[in-house]
Amino acid sequence: MENLSMRWGSNIVLDDIDLRLQAGERLVVVGPSGSGKSTLLRLLAGLQLPTSGRLRIHGEPQTYLRLDQRHPPDVRLVFQNPALLASLSVKENVGFLLYRFSRLSEQEIAERVDMALQAVGLAGIEEQMPGELSGGMQKRVSFARALIEDPTAPQSLTPLLLFDEPTAGLDPVACTRIEDLIVRTSELVQASSLVVSHVMSTIDRCAERVALLYDGRFRWIGAVEDFRVSTNPYVVQFRSGSLQGPMQPAEN
Ligand SMILES: Nc1ncnc2c1ncn2[C@@H]1O[C@H](COP(=O)(O)OP(=O)(O)OP(=O)(O)O)[C@@H](O)[C@H]1O
Ligand SMILES: [Mg+2]
Structure with a gap:
């Protein structure tokens, strides 16, 4: 990301940010x-x-995603809310990409x-509907949907996995x-991962x-070891959850 800005009317959500993900x-x-975390994702x-x-991925400018096209760079997003399609079964939700684009048979998709x-620890629920599942289960189903592999797809460079608050409320x-799962999957498919989270255990483990x-703006970027001890006022306030500090809650 270079000089990346995003605004909605007069609301400047991302203001000229730079970030390089290795x-x-x-x-x-x-x-x-x-x-602006979800906006970034x-x-x-x-x-x-x-x-x-x-905004470039593997050096290529990111383009606007079209539903009728396969996206050239392999970018997968686990949404902040599970965003399952309520009228489709778990199997149809998880296999959505494969049903839509792959040349696999029904049996191979299953x-x-x-x-x-x-x-994701949910074997055997493929025929259930999203509305029959708990919130945590829905979240894990959305995870499975993002992680499913299509062996008939052209081999992509390093995939990019995006997780929006994957452990909130669990x-x-x-x-x-x-x-x-985030760590294992990232290592297995040798992906780069960007995880949005407030959960300390997720920061520690992922x-x-x-x-x-x-x-x-990014107020601090550094190694996780430094995050635990940094005296940067933003980091200190985040770690302590204090009301005092440079970060003030939004007005609404
Ligand atoms: N479609 C939109 N139209 C107008 N404003 C929007 C839109 N989407 C996001 N915004 C605004 O962008 C800002 C950032 O929203 P975003 O969802 O990225 O925040 P966030 O950091 O993910 O917050 P949270 O931790 O609550 O999920 C907010 O002020 C929001 O109102
Ligand atoms: Mg968000």
């Missing part, structure tokens, strides 16, 4: 509510175009859906399972680097 790196982005996924600046559900054991976003 191939294979896991970065956790933290920042208060409304600071949507830009990376091609769901929105920036107001100005450059096997891959089964593997993806096993990976119990501590479910958190650990998801955090392990981050190699941490970036703190506030009021449109």
Whole structure:
């Protein structure tokens, strides 16, 4: 990202930011509510175009995602809310990409859906509907959907995995399972990962680097070891959860 800005009317959400994610790196982005974290992920996924600046993936400018096209760079987004399609079964949700674009048979897709559900600890629920699942289960199904592999797709360079608050609202054991999954998957497919999270255990387990976003800008970027001890006022306030400090809650 170079000089990347995103605004909605007079609301400047991202203000001239620069960030380079290394191939294979896991970065956790933290920042208060409304600071633009989800916006950043949507830009990376091609769901929105920036107001100005450059966003390149493997050196190629990111383009606006079209539903009828396969996206050339392999970018997968796990949304902040599960965003499952309510009228489709778990199998149809998880296998959505494969049903739509791959040349795999029904049987081959079913096997891959089964593997993806096993990976998130939800084997055997493929015929259920999203409305029959708990919130945490829906979240894990959305994870399986993002992680499913299409062996008939052209081989892509390092995939980019984007996780928007993947462990918010989960119990501590479910958190650990998801955090392990993020690390394992990133290593398995040699992906770069960008994880948005406020959960300390997720930062501890998933981050190699941490970036703190506030009021449109990265206020601190560094190694996770440094994040734990940094005396930067933004980092100190984030770690302590104090009301005193440079970060003030949004007015609404
Ligand atoms: N489609 C849109 N139209 C207008 N404003 C928007 C739109 N999407 C986001 N915004 C604004 O952009 C800002 C950042 O929103 P964003 O969802 O990226 O925040 P966030 O950091 O992910 O917050 P949270 O931690 O609550 O998820 C907010 O002020 C929001 O109102
Ligand atoms: Mg968000």
